[in-house]
Amino acid sequence: MISNRQKQILWLLQKSDGPLNAKAIGERLGISDRTVREEIRQIQQKSDELGVKLKVLRGKGYLLEKVDYRRLLQLEENGLFAEQEERVKYILKRLLLEKEYIRLEDLEADMYVSKSTLHTDLKKVRKILKKYDLTLANRPHYGTKVEGGEFRKRLCLADSIFGWQNKPGQQNTPFNQDLFQKVKQILIRAISKYRIRFSDIELQNLATHITLACKRIEDGFTIEPLPFHFKEPYTFERKVAKEITGEVEKISGIPFPPAEMDYILVHLLGTKLISKHIARQVSDEIDDIVNAIFRKLKIQFHWDFSNDKEFRNGLTLHLQTSLNRMKYKMNIRNPLLNEMKTKFPIAFEGAVAAGECIEAVIHKKVNEDEISYLAIHIAIALERMRKKKRVLVVCETGVGSAKILSYQLENNLQMRSKLWTRSAITISLIMICHGWI
Structure with missing residues (x-):
C-alpha cells in the first residue's frame, strides 16, 4: 500500500527538473522536513514494487532516477488529488504561501484537473477566504493572488x-x-x-x-x-x-x-489565561450576555439556573476568552464537538440558543466549536440540577404497587442519566399509599 502523501511526494519529484530537498517538498505539501524524510524512507522500502528508484544527492536532495511511468499513472488515477478537500487544501497552501501571482494553468497541470474542476474548487477556496476577510484577485496575464492583511492570512493558514x-x-x-x-x-x-x-x-x-x-x-x-x-x-x-x-x-x-x-x-x-496575577473585573458586556443567556434558557427550555453560582461563574470566565476569539476571528477546534452533538443533544440545543444571545451583542457569528464549549457548561449545570431532584410517588393501591413504580422511575431516570454522566443518580422517594394518611 502507498499513502496519498507518498503519492504526492513521487508526483513532485516526477515533475521537478532537478533534485528537491526535504524542506522544498515539505513546504509544497504542508508537512515538516522530518515527515518528508520518513515518507521517503518508506517509499525506498517499496521502490521495487512501485517501479521507482530514488537517489539521494548530498546537499541537494532527492532525485527520481528510475520511473515506471505506467505505475505512476496508476497512482495518479487511484486517488492523487481525487478528493476536492485535498485539492482545496493544496490550492490554499499555494496561494497563501506564495509571494507572487500563480497562473491557473499551473494549478491545473499540478493537480491533473480540468479547467471546470479547478473553477469549482476555487469557489470553495473563495468561500473559505471570505471568512477571514480575504479575497482572491485575478490579474490578466499574471494569475491569481490572495489579497488581505497578513494577520488574516495567518489565521487562515493555521485554521x-x-x-x-x-x-x-x-x-x-x-x-x-x-x-x-x-x-x-x-x-x-x-x-x-x-x-x-x-x-x-x-x-x-x-x-x-x-x-x-x-x-x-x-x-x-x-x-x-x-x-x-x-x-x-x-x-x-x-x-x-x-x-x-x-x-x-x-x-x-x-x-x-x-x-x-x-x-x-x-x-x-484567546486562551483561558487564569493566574493568581489576574484579578480583572467582569465587563458590563459579559454580564449582560450571561443574564440574557439565563433568561433565554429559562423561557425557551424552562431551565432555571438563577441560583447556580457555579454555572454563572464558569460561563462568565469562559466568555472572557471566547469573546476575544470571536471578535478577532480566531477559531479554535473543540475535539468534543461531535460527541456533544450526539450524546448531549439537549445541552447542545441550549448552547445554540445561548450563542444567539452572544451574536445579538457582538454581531459576530458563533461557530459550532464555540457552541460546543457552551454546551459543556450547560450539560454540567443540567447534571447538577438533575441530582437535586426528589421524586414524590403517590399511589392508592398499596405499598407493593408503589415500590414497583418507584423502582421503574429510578431505573428510567438512571438510564437517562447516562446521557449526561457516567455517575449514577441517587433518587429520594417518598411513598404516600392508600391508608397511610
Missing part, C-alpha cells in the same frame, strides 16, 4: 491547513519540527512560572501560531499593525507575551517587531 484538523496529540506542522518543540517548551516554562492554566489544545494552538510567525517573518511576510485597538492595557498578558517572544528570538535568531508581539498577545487573550 484551514496546518494541523488544526488533526486529532489531539498529533503534530503535523509545515515548519521546522525542532523549532516547534522548542517553542512548546518556552510556553510550558512560562505556564509554570506564572502559574497559568492552559489546556493541551490551547498550548498546541499557541505553539503553532508562534512557529508560524517565525516562518512568515523569515520568508519576508511581517505582520501589519493589527486592524483593531485593545480596550484594556492587559499589563500581565503583555508581560507574558514579551517574555515569550524574547525567548523565541534567542532560539530562532528571528527578531519580533512590536506588531508581532501584539499578534502573540491576541492569541494569549
Whole structure:
C-alpha cells in the first residue's frame, strides 16, 4: 500500500527538473522536513514494487532516477488529488504561501484537473477566504493572488491547513519540527512560572501560531499593525507575551517587531489565561450576555439556573476568552464537538440558543466549536440540577404497587442519566399509599 502523501511526494519529484530537498517538498505539501524524510524512507522500502528508484544527492536532495511511468499513472488515477478537500487544501497552501501571482494553468497541470474542476474548487477556496476577510484577485496575464492583511492570512493558514484538523496529540506542522518543540517548551516554562492554566489544545494552538510567525517573518511576510485597538492595557498578558517572544528570538535568531508581539498577545487573550496575577473585573458586556443567556434558557427550555453560582461563574470566565476569539476571528477546534452533538443533544440545543444571545451583542457569528464549549457548561449545570431532584410517588393501591413504580422511575431516570454522566443518580422517594394518611 502507498499513502496519498507518498503519492504526492513521487508526483513532485516526477515533475521537478532537478533534485528537491526535504524542506522544498515539505513546504509544497504542508508537512515538516522530518515527515518528508520518513515518507521517503518508506517509499525506498517499496521502490521495487512501485517501479521507482530514488537517489539521494548530498546537499541537494532527492532525485527520481528510475520511473515506471505506467505505475505512476496508476497512482495518479487511484486517488492523487481525487478528493476536492485535498485539492482545496493544496490550492490554499499555494496561494497563501506564495509571494507572487500563480497562473491557473499551473494549478491545473499540478493537480491533473480540468479547467471546470479547478473553477469549482476555487469557489470553495473563495468561500473559505471570505471568512477571514480575504479575497482572491485575478490579474490578466499574471494569475491569481490572495489579497488581505497578513494577520488574516495567518489565521487562515493555521485554521484551514496546518494541523488544526488533526486529532489531539498529533503534530503535523509545515515548519521546522525542532523549532516547534522548542517553542512548546518556552510556553510550558512560562505556564509554570506564572502559574497559568492552559489546556493541551490551547498550548498546541499557541505553539503553532508562534512557529508560524517565525516562518512568515523569515520568508519576508511581517505582520501589519493589527486592524483593531485593545480596550484594556492587559499589563500581565503583555508581560507574558514579551517574555515569550524574547525567548523565541534567542532560539530562532528571528527578531519580533512590536506588531508581532501584539499578534502573540491576541492569541494569549484567546486562551483561558487564569493566574493568581489576574484579578480583572467582569465587563458590563459579559454580564449582560450571561443574564440574557439565563433568561433565554429559562423561557425557551424552562431551565432555571438563577441560583447556580457555579454555572454563572464558569460561563462568565469562559466568555472572557471566547469573546476575544470571536471578535478577532480566531477559531479554535473543540475535539468534543461531535460527541456533544450526539450524546448531549439537549445541552447542545441550549448552547445554540445561548450563542444567539452572544451574536445579538457582538454581531459576530458563533461557530459550532464555540457552541460546543457552551454546551459543556450547560450539560454540567443540567447534571447538577438533575441530582437535586426528589421524586414524590403517590399511589392508592398499596405499598407493593408503589415500590414497583418507584423502582421503574429510578431505573428510567438512571438510564437517562447516562446521557449526561457516567455517575449514577441517587433518587429520594417518598411513598404516600392508600391508608397511610
